[in-house]
Amino acid sequence: MSDIILHHYPQSPVSEKVRVVFGLKDLDWRSVTIPRLPPKPDLMPMTGGYRLTPVMQIGADVYCDSHSIIREIERLNPEPTLFPGGAAGMAWGVGRWTDGPLFTSVIALVFGDAGDDLPDDFREDRGPLYFGAGYDIAQMTRDLPATLAQIRAQLQWMDDRLETRDFMLGAEPGLPDALCYYLVWFIRGRYSKGPEFLSQFQRLVPWEERVKAIGHGRPADMDSKEALAVAKAATPETPETGDDDPTGLKPGDEVTVEPIGIGLPNAVTGRIVRISAQEIAIARADEQVGDVVVHFPRVGYWVTRGGDGR
Numbered sequence: 341m342s343d344i345i346l347h348h349y350p351q352s353p354v355s356e357k358v359r360v361v362f363g364l365k366d367l368d369w370r371s372v373t374i375p376r377l378p379p380k381p382d383l384m385p386m387t388g389g390y391r392l393t394p395v396m397q398i399g400a401d402v403y404c405d406s407h408s409i410i411r412e413i414e415r416l417n418p419e420p421t422l423f424p425g426g427a428a429g430m431a432w433g434v435g436r437w438t439d440g441p442l443f444t445s446v447i448a449l450v451f452g453d454a455g456d457d458l459p460d461d462f463r464e465d466r467g468p469l470y471f472g473a474g475y476d477i478a479q480m481t482r483d484l485p486a487t488l489a490q491i492r493a494q495l496q497w498m499d500d501r502l503e504t505r506d507f508m509l510g511a512e513p514g515l516p517d518a519l520c521y522y523l524v525w526f527i528r529g530r531y532s533k534g535p536e537f538l539s540q541f542q543r544l545v546p547w548e549e550r551v552k553a554i555g556h557g558r559p560a561d562m563d564s565k566e567a568l569a570v571a572k573a574a575t576p577e578t579p580e581t582g583d584d585d586p587t588g589l590k591p592g593d594e595v596t597v598e599p600i601g602i603g604l605p606n607a608v609t610g611r612i613v614r615i616s617a618q619e620i621a622i623a624r625a626d627e628q629v630g631d632v633v634v635h636f637p638r639v640g641y642w643v644t645r646g647g648d649g650r
């Protein structure tokens with residue numbers, strides 16, 4: 341099998357989620373550091389327009405979104421499972437909470453806390469990306485106590501869960517640990533009063549240490565140009581498969597795929613190779629990478645016929 345290549349940057353919380361999964365699976369992987377802000381000239385040829393972080397590449401197959409990355413990692417490396425005790429299914433639903441409303445509150449906390457200290461270029465990119473064109477950092481600063489109240493209640497759910505367990509599912513770590521950990525990691529590292537705020541959670545803090553000790557597996561740096569060359573030399577390995585899709589889409593159809601609720605351009609157009617309840621994979625080509633297949637989760641993504649998007 342080709343190497344697992346992760347396109348990410350160290351400060352990215354969603355990448356930290358994936359790095360913990362690599363640790364849980366004790367994987368060897370290649371690490372390509374991408375820019376924190378567009379343009380991302382060596383990533384765009386790979387994804388065809390998706391600019392969020394992280395992205396995983398295996399040969400000429402490209403996985404956008406941590407959900408599709410983790411699903412593929414679990415398929416390729418089923419042991420140790422991310423779902424100890426038969427927790428598959430609902431564990432993905434936990435991600436719709438942690439990566440959805442809780443993530444948005446944590447970003448509002450970090451942005452509101454940083455206020456005028458946020459670098460202009462970062463604010464002008466991430467403001468509309470996460471909160472739409474009418475984003476208001478000063479309001480986030482005024483709302484800090486209310487945002488903390490929201491987050492405190494939800495971190496307490498995690499803390500309660502750990503009352504009788506070392507990890508979220510039991511004695512062994514699994515996907516919900518990675519899903520909860522990356523937000524705690526982000527609050528600790530990026531909210532100025534993070535360590536003080538987190539210290540009120542008696543069980544969460546020792547759990548955080550246990551998850552941290554899992555590590556990230558074994559990354560080895562790779563240059564972004566080398567990653568482009570890997571894609572160009574490889575052939576996509578995704579077989580053509582369809583199913584009884586409610587939208588009537590099938591392999592061969594031209595579609596545009598884009599994340600729901602992201603306020604900046606992120607659409608990718610291609611021809612469907614694989615479509616299922618959980619995944620859509622589209623074929624596209626680019627001079628720098630040749631033929632690639634780009635994978636997305638279905639949940640959280642609009643898929644529209646043709647090349648125009650929504």
Ligand SMILES: N[C@@H](CCC(=O)N[C@@H](CS)C(=O)NCC(=O)O)C(=O)O
Pocket residue numbers: 352353354355376377378391392393394404405406407439469
């Ligand atoms: N649903 C996506 C969300 C990814 C996301 O929002 N990542 C942040 C970084 S942690 C991002 O892309 N920020 C803008 C950027 O890196 O350009 C996933 O699960 O991968």
